[in-house]
Amino acid sequence: MASSPGCEHYVRSCLLKAPCCGKLYVCRLCHDAEENHQMDRFKVMEVQCSDCLTIQKAQQTCEKCSVQFGEYYCDVCHLFDKDKKQYHCQPCGICRIGPIDEYFHCDKCNLCLARALEGKHKCVENVSRQNCPVCMEDIHTSRIGAHVLPCGHLLHKTCFDDMLKNSAYRCPLCMHSALEMQNHWEEIDQEIALSPMPNEYRNATVRIMCNDCQAHSTASFHVLGMKCGSCGSYNTAQDGGLIQNQVELPAAGQEGSDTEPETEPEAQQSAPQ
Structure with a gap:
């Protein structure tokens, strides 16, 4: 169990009380790495202050010692972290790293994308609900950014970079070129x-x-x-x-046929x- 003020994943001054097993962990990722089941962060109801150890309802500030559990707090995702210009996207159902004015939610792709892609990308319905075709891990809730290929399919940005390093330039799903060629x-x-x-x-x-x-x-x-x-x-x-x-050859016995056939x-x- 990681110590205050957080873990390798998040900067926070509290521990989450897992609704599944009642154990205290800094975050769901730390929990999932240690246990044989996954924590549903949306069902988290209580946290423990890392300073005064008071267990209380999930909120941004400790009710006893007034320490701030996180610069950013979402009472839907129960996400505590330092300020990264996060915002909660209602259609996505999770928090995204912003700032919010640099992103838009594509209803067909069902994903938040950079403003530069608005009206300029190929939509694939619910594309983010599929696993990354390279590592086969979840894309929608992953903390690793997603890369949109010209064909509209998604993969983790790190997986895309690894593809290029290995001279793989085609989408693993549809074989379309993965970049301008x-x-x-x-x-x-x-x-x-x-x-x-x-x-x-x-x-x-x-x-x-x-x-x-x-x-x-x-x-x-x-x-x-x-x-x-x-x-x-x-x-x-x-x-x-x-x-x-x-190649068409001249007819047998044809006179004056000492030149090469015109095969071009x-x-x-x-x-x-």
């Missing part, structure tokens, strides 16, 4: 232009499906990537085997993808 696609264009395929594959094409725009198209086969013919993304998946486009391989390589 246009510069990377242009780099692949240049690499492919400098790395022609061997003759036996130069005319090969393949059917692909784009993870970014969902379009189906036919692309020239290349080991470095197949480019979507609709949006230009290389975030594509092969749909079927290689299609070997045969370069034109085929850059055909609609």
Whole structure:
């Protein structure tokens, strides 16, 4: 049990009396780490002052010694902490770190998002009620900030950073690109232009499906990537085997056929993808 004035999670001068087991803990997280069950913070009715040890109803100031249990207090979440510009969001049902004027609640996503995303993000209904697709832990009530991907799915900011460190650039749920990739696609264009395929594959094409725009198209086969013919993304998946486009040979016995067949391989390589 952590000592005053709080724990590694919160700065406070009281202990919560767990409604489930009656034990005293600085916070629900400390309780959950020690016990084999979870504390329902909304049902907390009593706290113990860390200074005078008086057990009393949950409130911001000790009724006996007048010590302030926390600079911020929410009588719904029973959250005591130092001032971080917190606010209680009624639709979310929990407290969020503010300031409140820098955030808005998206009713469809059912989540508080930064004002900069208002009208500029893709809504996914009740998206925050799902677990993080990377660590599989809760997002809605997590103390770790959430990152909104272009596809609208959420994951913990720390999990997103770990993805990038490991060169993973796609949403774990829908495989959509997790960030703006246009510069990377242009780099692949240049690499492919400098790395022609061997003759036996130069005319090969393949059917692909784009993870970014969902379009189906036919692309020239290349080991470095197949480019979507609709949006230009290389975030594509092969749909079927290689299609070997045969080179048309001149008819047997045809006179004056000592020139190469007009296959225009370069034109085929850059055909609609």
